Amino acid sequence: MHSSSRRRLGAVALSTVVAVTGAACSSGSGSTDAKGSDSGTYTVWDPYPQFAKGSDWVKLLDACGAKAGVKIKRTGYDTSDLANKALLAAQQDNSADLLVVDNPVVSTLAEAGVLTSTEDNKLDTSKVDPNLLAAGQSDGKTYGTPIGANTLALYYNKKVLKEAGVDITSVKDWKSLTAALAKVKAAGKKGITFSAIGTEEGSFQFLPWFWGAGAKLTELDSAQAVSALSLWKDWLKQGYAPNSVINNTQTTSWQEFAGGDYAFAENGTWQLANAKKAGFEYGVLPVPGAGGGSAAAPTGGEFVTIPTQGDTGRYATSRKLATCLTSTQNLYDTDTTLSYVAPTSEVQTKQVAANAELKPWVEAVKAAKGRTSDDLGTTYPKISEQLWKAVQSALSGAKSPEDALTSAQAAVK
Known part of the structure; x- marks a missing residue:
């Protein structure tokens, strides 16, 4: 790694990485194997410690290694642990050959000089949906390619809605969704549950409503942003959503929905397996925008990236490995395993x-x-922290939605 890259690394706070991870990914613990000295061995670090040797994911890594004529030394880390280790390894010029990282971390690692751009490593991203690729772009350059995506939508309990006389096809915007919640409450059932906890999970869950109102992360105090936070506040005030959302994680929010009394729950693709075990008929509806259509929800999921190496001769093989992992058939197999939507x-x-x-x-x-789209990069964690604090202030009654977001925007500036 060039000395200039090392200097940039020294300026990156590890807390920035921790702040943006964990919203939509599983976690666990991994080993701490370093890269082998054998030039025929390539190291891969990923955030899937739940997949042990013999799993489909590890078999795929080995198969791609064999196709490229090399052996794979793979380590699975906890999501935030992986990002921090990637920064430290880069400082020591000991980066893995391939890093599979949570998408909001890509811009942080790129800005720190840890990653090569697709312009440099020649990785083909032409088939990837532009909105998903944007999560790995910074300052006009692309760093890696997505291996899959997950996001948020509304799960709904068909029985609860039927008993309340709600036709799900009538739910097209905020007004019709709120009307449905009113009917559900009048029928003696519970409306909607979500996670508004004071962490990245809270911001992650609020963003579909924030963006669905037409708000921008660079203007937290806009009228559109206030309307989104007012929607959530009014739902709590009317009893359409429980006060527990203030402390709910996405897991505890799901557990509330799985009890069978709630009409709706905002959650992600990673709950599909649990939805099938819930014991009641359910459906899925994209989060509606304020005036209709599907709101933009934040993408979760990982990018396959190629870190900067002192030995640039390794890039060609790293590119072969990344290309293999994201080939059409392998994306299909991997994303089915991970409950991801392909990119x-x-x-x-x-x-x-x-x-x-x-x-x-x-x-x-x-x-x-x-x-981190819209070229927010490493400023996103700062914005997100103020956003979740504003949500907490408004829902707890400490501040009005307008005052909470005004304070948030001032803090970001």
Whole structure:
């Protein structure tokens, strides 16, 4: 690594990485294997410690290694742990050959000089949906390619809605959704649950409503932003959403919905397996925009990236490995395993043909947006922190939505 890159690394706070991880990914613990000295061995670090040796994911890594004529030394880390280790390894010029990282971390690592751009490493991203690729772009350059995406939508309990006399096809915007919640409450059931906790998870869950109002992360105090926070505040005031949302994680919010009394729950693709175990008929609806249509929800999921190496001769093989992992068939297999929506229209079509339940998720992903898009990069974590603080202040009653967002914008500036 060039000395200038090392200097940039020294300026990156590890807390920035921690702040943007964990909103939509699983976690666990991994080993701390370093890169082997054998030039025929390539190291891969990923955030999937739940996949042990013999799993489909590890088999795929080995198969791609064999195709490229090299051996793979793979380590699975906790999501935030992986990002921090990537920064430290780069400082020591000991980066992995391939990093699979949570998408909002890409811009942080890129700005720190950890990653090569696709312009430099020649990785082909032409088939990737532009809105998903944007999560890995910074200062006009692209760093890596998405291996899959997940996002948020509304799960709904068909029985609860039927008993309340709600036709799900009538729910097209905020007004009709709120009217549905009123009917559900009048029928003696519970309305909607979500996560508004004071962490990145809270921001992650608020963003579809924020963006669905037409708000921008660079203007937290806009009238559109106030309308989104007022919507949530009014739902709590009317009893359409429980006060527990203030402390709910996405997991505890799901547990509330799984109890069978709630009409709606905002959650992600990663709950599909749990939805099938819930014991009641459910459906999925993209989060509606304020005036209709699908709101942009934030994308979760990972990017396959190629870190900067002192030995630039390794890039060609690293590119072969990344290309193999994100080939059409391998994307289909991997994203099915991870409950992800593929990042290309070609594979998305194949997924829906195999499983019609994925159709609303594909629609949601096509409307989705990266949290660091709009060239926010490493400023996103600062904005997000103020956003979740504003949500907490408004929902707890400490401040009005307008005052909470005014304070948030002032703090960001």
